[in-house]
């Protein structure tokens with residue numbers, strides 16, 4: 001009986017660490033984060049540094065699509081901000097303003113993935129009457 005309990009306990013530890021691994025992979029490499037809901041995609045990938053409507057480690061990003069004249073450059077920025085900072089004055093100024101905090105690159109996010117995240121963030125701002 002005790003042996004069975006030990007086996008069961010061991011099995012659940014294995015299961016829990018396996019599940020945690022999946023989450024880590026999902027978060028770190030940016031693959032198909034949108035298999036989850038838009039809110040989860042935001043929370044998993046961006047939520048550690050961005051709040052939908054308040055400044056945190058990074059600026060609040062609601063309405064950001066209207067701040068960038070070049071939409072493709074904005075997508076490129078989310079995939080690799082450091083690359084865009086080299087050539088774009090606005091991105092460079094933002095980097096300096098935010099104490100040169102490096103934003104994590106998300107090379108695997110598609111334009112559509114990024115729009116889904118921005119739509120979620122804008123939706124939160126609309127709920128609060130900010131947009």
Ligand code: HEC
Pocket residue numbers: 045046047048049050057058059060061064067078081094095096098099100101102103104106114117
């Ligand atoms: C490690 C922290 C971190 C994570 C994770 C992060 N960001 Fe950022 N982000 C920043 C910081 C800091 C800035 C300010 C610019 C800088 O320091 O380079 C920024 C700037 C931005 C900007 C420009 C805002 C503006 O006003 O023009 C956008 C857009 C953005 N992030 C989107 C995202 C998205 C989308 C995600 C998730 C897929 C994400 N960020 C994840 C830290 C982060």
